[in-house]
Amino acid sequence: MDKIADFFARLWQSVLSVVKVVILSKYGIKHMQVGQRQSEQGLVILGNGPSLNDTVAGAAKFLDTHDLLAVNFAACTPLFKKLKPSYYVLADPHYFKSLDQPNVAKMWDNIATVEWEMTLFVPAKAKLPRSFQNTNLHIERYNATPVEGFAWIENLFFSSGLGMPRPRNVLIPSIMVAMRIGYKRIYLAGADHSWTRTLSVDDDNNVVSIQPHFYKEDDREVKRVNTEYMHYPLHSIMYSFYVAFKSYFTIARYARHIGTDIYNVTPGSFIDAFPRIKL
Numbered sequence: 046m047d048k049i050a051d052f053f054a055r056l057w058q059s060v061l062s063v064v065k066v067v068i069l070s071k072y073g074i075k076h077m078q079v080g081q082r083q084s085e086q087g088l089v090i091l092g093n094g095p096s097l098n099d100t101v102a103g104a105a106k107f108l109d110t111h112d113l114l115a116v117n118f119a120a121c122t123p124l125f126k127k128l129k130p131s132y133y134v135l136a137d138p139h140y141f142k143s144l145d146q147p148n149v150a151k152m153w154d155n156i157a158t159v160e161w162e163m164t165l166f167v168p169a170k171a172k173l174p175r176s177f178q179n180t181n182l183h184i185e186r187y188n189a190t191p192v193e194g195f196a197w198i199e200n201l202f203f204s205s206g207l208g209m210p211r212p213r214n215v216l217i218p219s220i221m222v223a224m225r226i227g228y229k230r231i232y233l234a235g236a237d238h239s240w241t242r243t244l245s246v247d248d249d250n251n252v253v254s255i256q257p258h259f260y261k262e263d264d265r266e267v268k269r270v271n272t273e274y275m276h277y278p279l280h281s282i283m284y285s286f287y288v289a290f291k292s293y294f295t296i297a298r299y300a301r302h303i304g305t306d307i308y309n310v311t312p313g314s315f316i317d318a319f320p321r322i323k324l
Contacts, residue, residue: 071188072207088230100311114130116219134218141167153175193211233311243257
């Protein structure tokens with residue numbers, strides 16, 4: 046009975062995924078491809094977890110000899126100009142709709158004025174806040190359409206760039222973009238994902254989630270996140286965590302399918318889908 050139920054669940058998910066792709070995805074997106082040397086050398090995805098500071102301090106040589114990908118508010122930190130990432134990925138609609146917020150405005154200003162070659166990846170239908178005249182900055186788009194179902198359906202849409210595992214957070218599209226442009230060795234740094242350690246509920250039944258980063262959080266951003274979480278019940282937030290961690294196992298399966306190695310180099314990370322190595 047379990048196998049039958051699983052079959053029909055995957056069948057339904059596959060049908061829904063096809064509908065989502067037809068309605069939501071943008072066709073004809075072609076990504077730049079990295080060279081053979083880059084592919085073999087590998088890419089380090091720099092998450093915004095607090096452990097990133099220790100990684101930068103203790104593994105500088107490793108970072109210097111690999112391509113780097115940064116995310117979210119990394120551009121607002123001193124590490125941005127120090128590490129000079131080759132790629133940058135944004136996913137949250139907040140970065141495209143809240144341009145009046147100081148942190149968002151600062152992030153876009155720093156991205157727009159990069160002094161090294163950098164490719165910015167944004168969702169296919171995201172509206173950019175401005176036109177960019179900087180010849181160092183290249184814009185590419187990706188489809189963040191969530192795809193689930195039979196493995197062959199997932200493989201088809203993943204390889205074509207029409208969809209990806211449910212993108213609960215920016216690390217998921219970052220890994221998918223890295224595989225899509227040709228990296229065969231990917232390292233995850235600053236991917237602590239230890240959210241459950243700081244999750245609580247106050248006496249007014251408001252969910253409180255403290256999400257530390259490698260940089261000191263701006264008070265306005267802390268207030269925004271706390272206010273946002275107050276609108277969701279605990280079971281909804283826990284489910285979103287489930288979605289993220291489940292997506293990593295889907296990514297791990299797909300990575301094996303295409304011959305890509307993904308390693309988690311984040312000390313104390315809660316992600317249990319990828320093999321770990323110490324830098």
